[in-house]
Amino acid sequence: MRHSLLFVFCFLLLSASGLGQSSTSESQGIQALVAEVRQLRKDLQATNGNALKAQILLYRLQAQEAAVARVSGHLNDVRARLAEAQDRRRAVTASLKRNEEFIDNAGTTEISPADRKQVQSEISRLKAELESLAAEEQQRQSAEMEAEEQLRTEQAKLSGLEDRMDRLEKELDNPR
Numbered sequence: 001m002r003h004s005l006l007f008v009f010c011f012l013l014l015s016a017s018g019l020g021q022s023s024t025s026e027s028q029g030i031q032a033l034v035a036e037v038r039q040l041r042k043d044l045q046a047t048n049g050n051a052l053k054a055q056i057l058l059y060r061l062q063a064q065e066a067a068v069a070r071v072s073g074h075l076n077d078v079r080a081r082l083a084e085a086q087d088r089r090r091a092v093t094a095s096l097k098r099n100e101e102f103i104d105n106a107g108t109t110e111i112s113p114a115d116r117k118q119v120q121s122e123i124s125r126l127k128a129e130l131e132s133l134a135a136e137e138q139q140r141q142s143a144e145m146e147a148e149e150q151l152r153t154e155q156a157k158l159s160g161l162e163d164r165m166d167r168l169e170k171e172l173d174n175p176r
Contacts, residue, residue, distance in 0.1 A: 050172055057165055064158045071154045075147040082140040089133040096126040 099119050106116060 050168070054165075054168060054172075057161065057168060061158070061161045061165060064154065064161050068151070068154045068158050071147065071151045075144070075151050078140065078144045078147045082137065082144055085133060085137045085140050089130065089137055092126055092130050092133060096123060096130060099123045099126065 099122055103116065103119055103123070106119075111119075
């Protein structure tokens with residue numbers, strides 16, 4: 001019986017020391033798993049944050065591209081109206097010149113006083129229209145300069161957003 005008790009005692013002693021080692025290594029394993037889960041959670045949160053940043057930045061980039069397109073279209077419209085005003089001014093200038101030449105050459109040819117009066121009235125009307133067109137052209141040139149400045153501003157904003165997108169892409173490609 002003594003051998004049995006001794007055997008049981010030794011068995012319990014060995015088992016207890018084995019359990020102590022097992023629980024220490026299990027505890028270290030659990031701690032390693034907990035640390036890994038925490039790191040994975042941290043990485044996942046960082047990834048979610050970067051994905052959110054990328055989505056917001058992409059939305060802003062699209063909105064800015066639309067703004068650049070809108071301002072560019074406005075500039076094209078302003079330029080077209082300016083070109084129309086310049087064409088009208090050239091046409092009126094040419095018509096005025098023809099009428100003035102007609103009056104200047106009328107001294108050598110005979111024209112009736114009524115015709116002369118009508119041509120002089122037309123010359124006066126064309127001069128007034130030419131002044132009006134010059135003012136309109138100047139306004140349209142100012143509008144063109146403003147639209148060009150606005151386009152440069154919007155393009156600079158777009159460029160800044162593109163730079164930020166490039167930096168974010170590099171950051172995502174090269175995690176720390």
